Amino acid sequence: MKTLKDARVGDTLVVTRVNGEGAVRRRIMDMGITKNVEIFVRKMAPLGDPMELNLRGYELSLRKADAEMIEVQ
Amino acid sequence: MSIRIALAGNPNSGKTTLFNILTGSNQYVGNWPGVTVEKKEGTLKGNPDVIIQDLPGIYSLSPYSPEEVVTRRYLVTEHPDAILNIVDGTNIERNLYLTTQLMELGYPVVIAINMMDLVRKNGDRIDLEKLGKAMGCTVVEISALKNEGCLEAAEAAVSLAQNHTHGDMPHIFSGSVEHALAHIEESIEGMVDPVALRWFAIKVFERDSRVRDELKLDTNLLAHLQQHIADCEWEMDDDAESIIADQRYGFIAKVMEKAVQKKMAKHGLSLSDKIDRIVTDRVLALPIFAAVMFLMYAIAMGSFPFSIGTIGTDWANDVLFGQWVPSLFDRILTGLGVSGWVYGLVMDGILAGVGAVLGFVPQILVLMFLLSILEDVGYMSRVAFIMDRILRKFGLSGKSIIPMLVATGCGVPGILASRTIEQERDRKITVITTGFIPCGAKMPIIGLFAGAVFGNSPLVALSAFFIGVAAVMVSGVILKKFKPLAGKPAPFVMELPAYHIPSARNVLRSTGNRGWDYVKRATTIILLSSIVLWFLQSYGFVDGVFGAVEDKNSSLLAFLGNLLAWVFYPLGWMGDMGWKATVATITGLIAKEEVVMTMGTLYNYAGELSETGNEIWSMVAADFGPVRAYSFLIFNLLCAPCFAAMGAIRREMNNGKWTAFAIGYMCVFAYAISMIVYQIGGLFTGEAAFGLLTLAAWAVLGGLVWLMMRKGAGKE
Numbered sequence: 001m002k003t004l005k006d007a008r009v010g011d012t013l014v015v016t017r018v019n020g021e022g023a024v025r026r027r028i029m030d031m032g033i034t035k036n037v038e039i040f041v042r043k044m045a046p047l048g049d050p051m052e053l054n055l056r057g058y059e060l061s062l063r064k065a066d067a068e069m070i071e072v073q
Numbered sequence: 074m075s076i077r078i079a080l081a082g083n084p085n086s087g088k089t090t091l092f093n094i095l096t097g098s099n100q101y102v103g104n105w106p107g108v109t110v111e112k113k114e115g116t117l118k119g120n121p122d123v124i125i126q127d128l129p130g131i132y133s134l135s136p137y138s139p140e141e142v143v144t145r146r147y148l149v150t151e152h153p154d155a156i157l158n159i160v161d162g163t164n165i166e167r168n169l170y171l172t173t174q175l176m177e178l179g180y181p182v183v184i185a186i187n188m189m190d191l192v193r194k195n196g197d198r199i200d201l202e203k204l205g206k207a208m209g210c211t212v213v214e215i216s217a218l219k220n221e222g223c224l225e226a227a228e229a230a231v232s233l234a235q236n237h238t239h240g241d242m243p244h245i246f247s248g249s250v251e252h253a254l255a256h257i258e259e260s261i262e263g264m265v266d267p268v269a270l271r272w273f274a275i276k277v278f279e280r281d282s283r284v285r286d287e288l289k290l291d292t293n294l295l296a297h298l299q300q301h302i303a304d305c306e307w308e309m310d311d312d313a314e315s316i317i318a319d320q321r322y323g324f325i326a327k328v329m330e331k332a333v334q335k336k337m338a339k340h341g342l343s344l345s346d347k348i349d350r351i352v353t354d355r356v357l358a359l360p361i362f363a364a365v366m367f368l369m370y371a372i373a374m375g376s377f378p379f380s381i382g383t384i385g386t387d388w389a390n391d392v393l394f395g396q397w398v399p400s401l402f403d404r405i406l407t408g409l410g411v412s413g414w415v416y417g418l419v420m421d422g423i424l425a426g427v428g429a430v431l432g433f434v435p436q437i438l439v440l441m442f443l444l445s446i447l448e449d450v451g452y453m454s455r456v457a458f459i460m461d462r463i464l465r466k467f468g469l470s471g472k473s474i475i476p477m478l479v480a481t482g483c484g485v486p487g488i489l490a491s492r493t494i495e496q497e498r499d500r501k502i503t504v505i506t507t508g509f510i511p512c513g514a515k516m517p518i519i520g521l522f523a524g525a526v527f528g529n530s531p532l533v534a535l536s537a538f539f540i541g542v543a544a545v546m547v548s549g550v551i552l553k554k555f556k557p558l559a560g561k562p563a564p565f566v567m568e569l570p571a572y573h574i575p576s577a578r579n580v581l582r583s584t585g586n587r588g589w590d591y592v593k594r595a596t597t598i599i600l601l602s603s604i605v606l607w608f609l610q611s612y613g614f615v616d617g618v619f620g621a622v623e624d625k626n627s628s629l630l631a632f633l634g635n636l637l638a639w640v641f642y643p644l645g646w647m648g649d650m651g652w653k654a655t656v657a658t659i660t661g662l663i664a665k666e667e668v669v670m671t672m673g674t675l676y677n678y679a680g681e682l683s684e685t686g687n688e689i690w691s692m693v694a695a696d697f698g699p700v701r702a703y704s705f706l707i708f709n710l711l712c713a714p715c716f717a718a719m720g721a722i723r724r725e726m727n728n729g730k731w732t733a734f735a736i737g738y739m740c741v742f743a744y745a746i747s748m749i750v751y752q753i754g755g756l757f758t759g760e761a762a763f764g765l766l767t768l769a770a771w772a773v774l775g776g777l778v779w780l781m782m783r784k785g786a787g788k789e
Binding site: 018022023024025026027028029030031032034035036037042043044045046048049050052056057058059060061062063066 | 315346
């Protein structure tokens, strides 16, 4: 099972599932990370974390700890 | 009857700009009850019967963040006549997600597509008519930055409100969800406001705990509905919350297909992305950040030919409050023929006190202006992105960087800026530690001791800055291990909005507000305390008779200082300097600028004191050894901030216990560090003798290390 945390810069991935619970999970989904959305991994911050994603036409930054909850393929 | 229009939209959608345009200066700013979320309302320009209610910038009507909760509560219980929903046209997909939720509340909705000029510039097209049809509501285009179409958008909302025109609810959800929703609607009909029935039904479907508690559904009914929801979940192979979010975005994707044409290939590089390639580059990001910071402080507080902040402050101190204002008041008071004590009160008490604070206004304003520009352009979210990894180690978040930077000017707006941090723990730690950052008002204290004791070495100021930063980091590590600070988990999800040209209106307003936080102190608390201080130092008992005193050593202030001086004995504040240092520290609570001024009066310097007290350097040097001076300096830099900043902490914590904890923590931390510096440092230089207190200092140091190393209560 691959999560967004393991993604590399330049990858384009499709979300298959959002794990976790409560506020964290809901906020991630509210920001547009839902099933079947395509995510492009734009870059990593200079110190390796957080990551910058492009999805639904905008740029989102997400910590790797939170990205771990997002299953992708 | 007045008409209420609620202004709703995502963060970074230009909502603040639009609100300022619509209401001009007719604004009332307050707080939503029970939370530290700013509440702004105002009347529409040219139409005082229309009230514009600004709602917090939110992404969704979820039940979690305070912003979302107050927005929901307002929309459901206060019944606005219409909603004006501002949507960022360059980021329309995610912005419409909130729109789909707003529409379910049953009020007339006008969608105002903002930044249409940028949309066209990118070569994209949004067909407003098709969009309106697909969404089932009125759509207008505006450019808040250029003030185009804004009033028209508000008027469109007003006319909908007057005619009570509702749009047609678009079909967002699939058959099986609709089936479950229909059952829920049927069961809760009559329990809720009929116009918002659909919204409530969806919330029940999502198992929204707040709505469920509000409706007080009985267990039988709940079990019955639960069955319908579970059937639907089983059919869709997903949980209710995801189903709703998925289908909303799915619906928007269909709307986008019909109404929006994008020219750029997916993931192509916009201008903003190209800038980011350099600004958040792996190698260049940190040097660029350092350079931007250096330039900002050089312009605001440096001593270069282009340092306009310093030039302004020098002028204010030397000319405005050095000559003009005193001579003006001198003439007025002499002309009125007031008695000696009134003259003394006004000239030495009020003018000296208030003037010292107001003299810094130019530097503060320039700093706040530059910070506001960086914020409005979008650079600050990049800084948060770059710095998050480092700050997280200290219980802070990338977003803590803004409060910290603002606090280098003034702690009050700095502490207030911590509001944007979503994670409760990060926000609390930011509020507690922001006061450690040396603010503009602490600079004279540093200047006084650097000049008097350390031969004007620039290292003193530098070390003060590093001590401030180190105090933030050490405290972050200590505090994040406390159980009450574990807090509710919240993800660090942050939008990196496209760079845009700053809005002059927003920048000036934000500079004005933050500058005003600083100025307000001078006209209220400092004015009052200057009077009290003047009285305490000018009067006292001489040979048992109460009256005006010449020698400050016999003033009431000296009496109080002597009474409390023992507290600071372990910090090396002893002998004649002991009470003076004590008194200066106490007056520093009123405003840190007071410390140097108090020193001036206590050393019996009669004339106008310079900002860093050059005139008393020799006397201070005679009293303070280097280690003692440093212990005093550190304590005053780190201990409880001025009253105004304490007020800001109170406002942000919104809780008496947490406020007391924050201030208590700062004092204890400052005391511990100063004691370690004096007792252990002084041992090496010979300024302090070995004794019980030396052992105590080692024990305190050990305790600090233990607090930092111990296993924390919360998970990382």
